[in-house]
Amino acid sequence: MNIDLLNPIGDGRFADVWLGTDEIGRRVAVKVLREEGKGVSTILDHARALVRSKHKNVVDVYSIESVCIPNLGDEKCIVMEHIDGVTLEKRLKDNLTNQEAYRIGHEISEGVKHIHAQGLVHMDLHAENVLVEADGNIKLIDIMYLSSLKDVPEMTQETRFNHDKKQLIDLLSQICSKSPFGNDAKIEFNSGISDKSDLEDITQSFENVFTLVRLNLEYMIDLFKVNGVNAKHYKFRSECAHDVNELRRIMGSEILSIQIQQQYFPDNSVDLITTSELEDVRNFMRQVVDGHVMLQTVQYYYDYTGERDYDLH
Numbered sequence: 001m002n003i004d005l006l007n008p009i010g011d012g013r014f015a016d017v018w019l020g021t022d023e024i025g026r027r028v029a030v031k032v033l034r035e036e037g038k039g040v041s042t043i044l045d046h047a048r049a050l051v052r053s054k055h056k057n058v059v060d061v062y063s064i065e066s067v068c069i070p071n072l073g074d075e076k077c078i079v080m081e082h083i084d085g086v087t088l089e090k091r092l093k094d095n096l097t098n099q100e101a102y103r104i105g106h107e108i109s110e111g112v113k114h115i116h117a118q119g120l121v122h123m124d125l126h127a128e129n130v131l132v133e134a135d136g137n138i139k140l141i142d143i144m145y146l147s148s149l150k151d152v153p154e155m156t157q158e159t160r161f162n163h164d165k166k167q168l169i170d171l172l173s174q175i176c177s178k179s180p181f182g183n184d185a186k187i188e189f190n191s192g193i194s195d196k197s198d199l200e201d202i203t204q205s206f207e208n209v210f211t212l213v214r215l216n217l218e219y220m221i222d223l224f225k226v227n228g229v230n231a232k233h234y235k236f237r238s239e240c241a242h243d244v245n246e247l248r249r250i251m252g253s254e255i256l257s258i259q260i261q262q263q264y265f266p267d268n269s270v271d272l273i274t275t276s277e278l279e280d281v282r283n284f285m286r287q288v289v290d291g292h293v294m295l296q297t298v299q300y301y302y303d304y305t306g307e308r309d310y311d312l313h
């Protein structure tokens with residue numbers, strides 16, 4: 001593939017990155033590893049790891065090419081999508097709205113979960129390795145040179161996963177601090193996690209901080225800020241408003257807000273804000289005479305699909 005280099009766009013500790021165009025006119029980023037970077041592992045291993053990890057929140061690697069680099073000559077380079085955006089480091093110099101904070105944190109977590117699901121680790125998760133595109137989409141760049149974790153002992157794998165988890169927590173904490181909830185959000189986020197938390201727990205704790213934002217329930221946000229209420233947002237279907245009313249009666253003051261958002265045949269769609277845990281909500285629903293559809297569909301807002309789980313009784 002013929003690559004034309006335009007100008008340098010980044011110099012990290014281990015690599016120089018150039019903006020270029022490929023032979024079909026796409027703008028590409030061309031990454032040239034420095035000698036010390038090559039010592040960590042081969043350039044091919046690095047790229048293979050990235051090629052395998054195709055995801056909307058992870059940089060897309062196109063190929064490995066020999067490219068003539070000014071003052072260096074022909075070098076094997078990683079050719080990847082050029083991300084037109086700013087680093088999170090730069091973005092965090094300004095404050096974020098709740099929606100922005102939620103989206104950035106959520107998408108970083110999705111990218112990391114995907115990388116781990118491939119048996120890879122990132123190992124260098126910090127705000128300069130997160131790019132924010134103009135439309136707010138997040139891309140993780142600079143994934144560590146390890147192509148696979150399967151060749152290393154379990155203990156080492158564990159250490160590397162934990163390294164990513166710790167860095168993810170740091171990043172999400174920074175994002176919390178830059179949200180309108182400020183340090184309160186950071187404290188709330190950190191109170192929801194422990195040393196034993198996995199990626200899902202970490203993401204859930206972060207999302208719990210911003211969960212009310214999605215409903216634009218400003219009064220709920222005030223309540224959360226003033227009273228430190230750890231509210232959760234659930235969604236479910238109900239066969240009729242009568243079932244929801246019965247649930248409202250049974251749950252009583254456990255409910256902070258309940259809204260029938262829309263009516264669609266044959267069910268209602270309901271949003272519930274409560275401090276109760278999911279399993280407790282299910283137990284309340286079990287007491288509703290005809291509450292089986294609610295019980296089988298209730299989920300955290302972010303996990304909600306509307307699908308029924310017929311195993312739940």
Ligand SMILES: Nc1ncnc2c1ncn2[C@@H]1O[C@H](COP(=O)(O)OP(=O)(O)OP(=O)(O)O)[C@@H](O)[C@H]1O
Nearest residue numbers: 009010011012013014015017029081082083141142
């Ligand atoms: N795909 C890309 N699109 C746009 N810019 C990029 C891309 N990849 C890298 N960059 C820019 O180049 C800089 C350095 O890239 P990268 O972080 O991959 O190099 P590195 O030497 O491995 O970095 P580090 O110092 O974090 O180890 C990034 O901070 C970013 O500004």
